[in-house]
Amino acid sequence: MALLIAPCGCRHKNDRRPVFPVRGKVLFRGQPAVGASVAFVPLTDLRAPKAQARVGADGAFQLSTYELNDGAPAGRYGVTITWPEPNPRSQGEGDEELQGPDRLGGRYSNPQASPWTIEVADQPLELEPFHTE
Secondary structure, three states: OOOOOOHHHOOOHHHOOOEEOEEEEEEEOOEEOOOOEEEEEEOOOOOOOOEEEEOOOOOEEEOEOOOOOOOEEOEEEEEEEEOEOOOOOOOOOOOHHHOOOEOOOOOOOOOOOOOOEEEEOOOOEEOOOEEEO
16 A cells, blocks of 8 residues: 655645735835735634735735735734845845845744734725734
């Protein structure tokens, strides 16, 4: 008897939960936090996938879970925001290993201690801006 195990623990398309568009902005002292990383980390269903985004030039982001800008599954999330300093040795956007320290000093990096808890329902969600310092 052979047992098949999916490599890497990745979810198959059939295992995907429905997602709903989630959009918002991240501002640092009133200005766009360009390049900051936003993550919605599940607080109640720890098996649920995490949704993530990168902040654009205007401060806006759209969450992605399975595909670019697809949204997040319904649930309760702690929001984390990190904003790495540019590193002159990096090769370009997305070079995670060569990013500098968090410009926000790790203040918003713990989902359980986050000042923002968001409930995603079965519908699109437009968020108020997240203000950081």
